[in-house]
Amino acid sequence: MKPDLYDFSHLRPDANRARGYTGRYASWRSPDIQTEPQEDNTTDTHSNAHWIARSQEAKNNPVYALHLIDNHTPHQSAITMLRESYRHLSRYTTRKMEAVCSGWELLDGEDKNLEAFNYSLRTDDANGYQASLRAAGEKLEWYIEPLNREDIERLGSHHA
16 A cells, blocks of 8 residues: 555645654655665675674564575665565464454555554564564574674774
8 A cells, every 4th residue: 555645645746745744654755764874884704694683774673684684685785675674574473463363464564564563562462573573683693793803903993
């Protein structure tokens, strides 16, 4: 479902938009939200899995980050994909929600995530939503490599 259908912007595209809450529209189209990637001064001393695992995007979407690491996706494209994607659900959560939520297959990814989150809050995480995010976050920490000599020297040169 496109959010443009809800705000009727297609009727008058040249009109100025109000700056209040606009739902998903704000994250996709608002000029106030920075979509430019942060400056990344990484070198090849660490693996792609390390750079993915330590990014904020991976912490926001750990299930999808693990999927990208397992598929050996380069870290630049993986971080971009994580930034542009909704939060993915674990297989267990998806199966549980298919069983308990009528109309589950009609929801888009973002609405599925919201419904799974709400169901988890109402039922003390019976669908494993929070447990899967916590487990995926812990698994991501395994991919973070310790600092090496070059990292320590780089930190020293920034603070000197």
